[in-house]
Amino acid sequence: xxxxxxxxxxxxxxxxxxxxxxxxxxxxxxxxxxxxxxxxxxxxxxxxxxxxxxxxxxxxxxxxxxxxxxxxxxxxxxxxxxxxxxxxxxxxxxxxxxxxxxxxxxxxxxxxxxxxxxxxxxxxxxxxxxxxxxxxxxxxxxxxxxxxxxxxxxxxxxxxxxxxxxxxxxxxxxxxxxxxxxxxxxxxxxxxxxxxxx
Numbered sequence: 649x650x651x652x653x654x655x656x657x658x659x660x661x662x663x664x665x666x667x668x669x670x671x672x673x674x675x676x677x678x679x680x681x682x683x684x685x686x687x688x689x690x691x692x693x694x695x696x697x698x699x700x701x702x703x704x705x706x707x708x709x710x711x712x713x714x715x716x717x718x719x720x721x722x723x724x725x726x727x728x729x730x731x732x733x734x735x736x737x738x739x740x741x742x743x744x745x746x747x748x749x750x751x752x753x754x755x756x757x758x759x760x761x762x763x764x765x766x767x768x769x770x771x772x773x774x775x776x777x778x779x780x781x782x783x784x785x786x787x788x789x790x791x792x793x794x795x796x797x798x799x800x801x802x803x804x805x806x807x808x809x810x811x812x813x814x815x816x817x818x819x820x821x822x823x824x825x826x827x828x829x830x831x832x833x834x835x836x837x838x839x840x841x842x843x844x845x846x
Contacts, residue, residue, distance in 0.1 A: 663719070667716050670716060670720045671724050677717045677721035677731055678731055678735075680717040680720060681713070681717045683713050684742060687706060687709055687713060688707065688710045688742040688746055691707045692749030693749065694706060694749070695752075695753055695808070698757075701809055703749070704806075704807075705809075707746065707804060708805060711801055714739070714801075717735060739797060740777060743773050743774075751767070762817070765817050766817060768825070769817050769824065772824030772827075772828060773797075776793070776796060776824050776828055777797070780831060783831060783835040786835065786842075787835060787839065787842070790834060792827070792830045794823055794826075794827055795826070799823075803816045804816060
């Protein structure tokens with residue numbers, strides 16, 4: 649067994665224990681989703697103050713809530729259409745509040761270029777989600793591209809913990825917008841195929 653496989657198994661066992669404990673506590677999954685947003689807001693404050701390492705730890709904690717809310721909903725048989733919608737909306741706020749923290753930080757140290765770069769990342773992040781949601785009004789699935797929310801969060805954690813935020817922002821800015829282009833092309837191909845098959 650490889651180290652990565654062993655780590656994966658250990659993390660999965662830990663997640664199951666957390667999910668079971670939260671399910672027994674009878675806390676509503678939507679509350680867990682909202683708690684995750686509040687934790688991300690705390691991380692954003694740390695980012696705004698330039699305390700990147702601490703922010704990275706807090707983002708990891710928020711990510712745990714983000715991973716367990718859906719599992720708790722399934723475990724307690726509380727899966728609802730509104731729950732999925734609420735989770736998606738709160739995820740967008742969580743993404744943006746973290747990046748707003750970075751905007752405040754770069755403004756406070758007078759780094760205009762990185763303010764613009766962070767704004768490009770914000771735009772790309774929103775558009776990755778928007779293009780999928782809009783495309784799936786016309787085609788069954790639109791998961792084309794690489795830079796979805798989990799990848800963006802992992803990169804932000806890496807940037808915060810290892811003080812490489814500038815490099816991470818470049819990666820997200822480029823790959824998120826490439827993902828948007830990829831989804832546009834995918835949707836164009838799929839809608840053309842559907843039109844031709846009529």
